Amino acid sequence: MKRILVVDDNKVNLAMAKAVLSEQYDVVPVMSGIQALTYLESNTADLILLDMFMPEMDGYETLCRIKKDEKLRHISVVILTADTTSETEVKCLRGGATDFIKKPFVPEIMLSRINRILELEEYRKGLEKIVKKKTEQIEKLQHNIIMGIATMIDKRDVDTGRHAYRTSIYMQVLVRALRDQGYYTDILTNKYINHLCRSAPLHDVGKIGVPDSILCKPGKLTPEEYQCIKNHTVIGKNIISECMKGLDGDNFLHVAKDMVYYHHERWDGKGYPEGKKGEEIPLCARIMAVADVFDAIFSKRVYKEGMSFEEAFKVIEDGKGVYFDPLIADVFLSQKEVIKNVAVKASEGNGDI
Numbered sequence: 001m002k003r004i005l006v007v008d009d010n011k012v013n014l015a016m017a018k019a020v021l022s023e024q025y026d027v028v029p030v031m032s033g034i035q036a037l038t039y040l041e042s043n044t045a046d047l048i049l050l051d052m053f054m055p056e057m058d059g060y061e062t063l064c065r066i067k068k069d070e071k072l073r074h075i076s077v078v079i080l081t082a083d084t085t086s087e088t089e090v091k092c093l094r095g096g097a098t099d100f101i102k103k104p105f106v107p108e109i110m111l112s113r114i115n116r117i118l119e120l121e122e123y124r125k126g127l128e129k130i131v132k133k134k135t136e137q138i139e140k141l142q143h144n145i146i147m148g149i150a151t152m153i154d155k156r157d158v159d160t161g162r163h164a165y166r167t168s169i170y171m172q173v174l175v176r177a178l179r180d181q182g183y184y185t186d187i188l189t190n191k192y193i194n195h196l197c198r199s200a201p202l203h204d205v206g207k208i209g210v211p212d213s214i215l216c217k218p219g220k221l222t223p224e225e226y227q228c229i230k231n232h233t234v235i236g237k238n239i240i241s242e243c244m245k246g247l248d249g250d251n252f253l254h255v256a257k258d259m260v261y262y263h264h265e266r267w268d269g270k271g272y273p274e275g276k277k278g279e280e281i282p283l284c285a286r287i288m289a290v291a292d293v294f295d296a297i298f299s300k301r302v303y304k305e306g307m308s309f310e311e312a313f314k315v316i317e318d319g320k321g322v323y324f325d326p327l328i329a330d331v332f333l334s335q336k337e338v339i340k341n342v343a344v345k346a347s348e349g350n351g352d353i
């Protein structure tokens with residue numbers, strides 16, 4: 001049975017409200033705003049019927065306190081008042097009241113209004129649940145598609161194994177460490193981090209457009225072949241742009257596009273495709289550059305054997321301010337032990353994305 005908390009300093013009014021509502025609802029009568037707030041500290045209610053004029057704390061103040069409280073603000077509050085001036089109505093609606101019932105109330109009208117408000121509330125909650133579930137399903141589907149594409153890219157580039165997968169894990173460690181250490185906190189919001197993590201497995205999506213004969217070639221590449229490999233950033237950007245067509249608003253593909261296009265830029269401006277320098281390079285790409293290079297040098301490639309952890313960390317150390325944003329490289333190096341752990345797990349296929 002749904003519970004209605006009735007707040008009124010007049011005993012007769014309380015008794016009348018109880019008589020009207022108690023057949024359908026569990027009615028809890030209290031005689032002041034303070035009593036109502038005390039009751040709500042350890043109990044809950046589905047609706048609050050609130051008298052406007054009460055000594056000590058009036059209905060408006062009680063309403064404001066309820067709506068300021070994170071735990072209580074969802075409860076519908078219906079104001080019960082003899083003062084039906086539009087100023088009072090506007091003030092209370094702005095304060096978060098759901099509706100007004102004029103005093104003295106007509107029992108049938110009161111019951112019908114309350115039934116309707118609670119029905120709508122039930123409907124709203126149901127819709128919220130459905131939307132939440134559908135959103136989770138879409139996000140899961142999106143994640144699986146991203147990982148499917150990443151696996152396709154990894155499978156072609158036989159000797160790099162699970163590069164997209166591993167770089168994503170390194171990047172997650174790095175980005176969380178950056179935020180925890182207080183860097184780029186204005187950009188690294190939860191939402192941005194979520195977008196980064198979704199984008200990471202796609203950073204080399206453009207390799208789909210590089211022929212196998214070049215991508216899997218053992219030994220040195222000719223300048224033309226190297227140019228073709230470099231072009232994976234441009235191809236990748238075009239693929240992401242295609243995916244963005246018809247999509248409005250903020251979504252992870254905006255971050256993915258920058259990451260895909262700029263992840264081979266260098267801090268000193270000698271990277272590609274645009275030769276951007278320092279903080280001109282989007283943060284997502286500067287972060288990915290460290291994770292990407294670390295995995296590239298640590299893992300076995302077609303043309304060379306992988307390095308040890310220490311050798312790979314040394315390359316990152318030496319690349320500070322040349323290849324990498326020095327601050328990001330330092331934070332990466334501060335996570336050596338975590339990186340070693342996740343690298344081992346990722347190579348066994350036990351990492352978590």
Ligand SMILES: [Fe+2]
Nearest residue numbers: 203204263264
């Ligand atoms: Fe790349």
Ligand SMILES: [Fe+2]
Nearest residue numbers: 163203204292
């Ligand atoms: Fe890569």
